[in-house]
Amino acid sequence: MKAAVWTDIGKVEVREVEKPKIQPGWVILKITAAGLCATDIHHIFGKISLTKPPHILGHEMAGVIEEIGEGVEGWQIGDRCTVDTMIGCKTCKYCKEGNSEFCSNGGEIGYAPYNGAYSEYVAVPAPNLHKLPDNVSDEEAAIIESCVCPAGSMLAHPVKPGEIVLVQGAGPAGLAYIQLAKIQGAKKVILSCRKSYRSELAMTLGADVHIDPTKEDVYQRVLEETDGYGVDVSIDAAGFGETVKTAVKCACAGARVILYGIPADDDKVDFPVTEIIIKQLSIFGACSSPKSWEPMLKWTSEGKFNLKAMVSAEYKLDDIMQAIDDIENRRNNIVKAVISFK
DSSP states (O other), X not given: OEEXXXXXXXXXXXXXXXXXXXXXXXXXXXXXXXXXXXXXXXXXXXXXXXXXXXXXXXXXXXXXXXXXXXXXXXXXXXXXXXXXXXXXOSSSHHHHTTOGGGOSSOEETTSTTSOOSSBSEEEEEGGGXXXXXXXXXXXXHHHTHHHHHHHHHHHHSOOOTTOEEEXXXXXXXXXXHHHHHHHTTOSEEEEESOSSHHHHHHHHTTOOXXXXXXXXXXXXXXXXXXXXXXXXXXXXXSOOHHHHHHHHHTEEEEEEEEEOSOOOTTSOOOOOHHHHHHTTOEEEEOOOOGGGHHHHHHHHHXXXXXXXXXXXXXXXXXXXXXXXXXXXXTOTTOSEEEEEOO
C-alpha cells in the first residue's frame, strides 16, 4: 500500500509499505480521508516528541471497513466509520471507568507502535469505530476528532442557557467551542483573536462579539459586554501564558474556566492563584474524551454543528509535504486541511 512515512525531522516520504494484517478484535479500514493535525506537523519538525521516526502519523480519519477480524460483531465490510484513536488496556482503573484517554498502558493510533492514517489502510480496534451517518461526508468525519476534544470538556462542564462565554483563539478548537456554546444555549459568545479569515469564519459560526487583542483591552471590553461582571464560562483555546491569565481575569466570580490550549515549554505561565481563590473559580483542563464522539456525530448530522465550513483545503497523499508547508507558512487561509484518498 502507499503511505506517507515520516522518515526524519522535516522529512516525509510517500512510499510503498506493507499493508497491515488483520487480527482478532480488529478491522482493516480503507482510508477515504485523513485530517492534517497541527500536532503531527509539530512532530514532523521536531517541536514535540511523543513519537519518533520512522513512522506513519495521522490520528484524524474516515474510512470504509475492508476486512473484519475474528470475534468482531456488529460491523460489516463497507461500513463507513470514523475512529477514536485512543487505545486502552481495558484492565486499569481508567479503562474500567470508561476513561481510556488516561490509560498509561495503552497508546494511540498514529503514534508508535500503531501506524496512522496517512496511508491507504490502517488497522483499528473494532470498539474504537463510530459509524458515520449517511449525511456526514468523509471529509467532515476526517476532522471530527479535532472537535471531539473540546466537546468532551463542554459535556463535562456545560454552558447553562443564558450564560455568556469567552473563547480565546479561533483555530479549530476555538471554532468548535463557539459552536458548542451556542448548541448549549449561550446568550452571548465573545471571541478574542486577531482579525483574520478565521475570525470572520467564527462570526458566521456563532460568535456574537469579536475582540482583537492587538487593538483593544480584552478585559475592559469583556466588562462592557457583561455589565461589569465578567463571563460565566471562560475558555482558553489559544494556549499562551498571557491567554491563561486573561481567561482567569475575564471570569466573573464563581465562573468556570476551561484550559484547552497548551503553552509552549518556554512560555512562562504566571498562574493567578490568588485571583482564582478570591473569585472562587472552577478550573478545568480539557483534552481527549471518548464520551463525546457520538454527540458530535449527532450534532453534525442534525446540522447543529458545522464541520463542513472548517474543511478549507484538500490534498492528495502524494502532495502531503505541500500541504504541510502550506499549513506551516499559513498559506491559502487554511483552517483544516484533509488528505483525500478518493
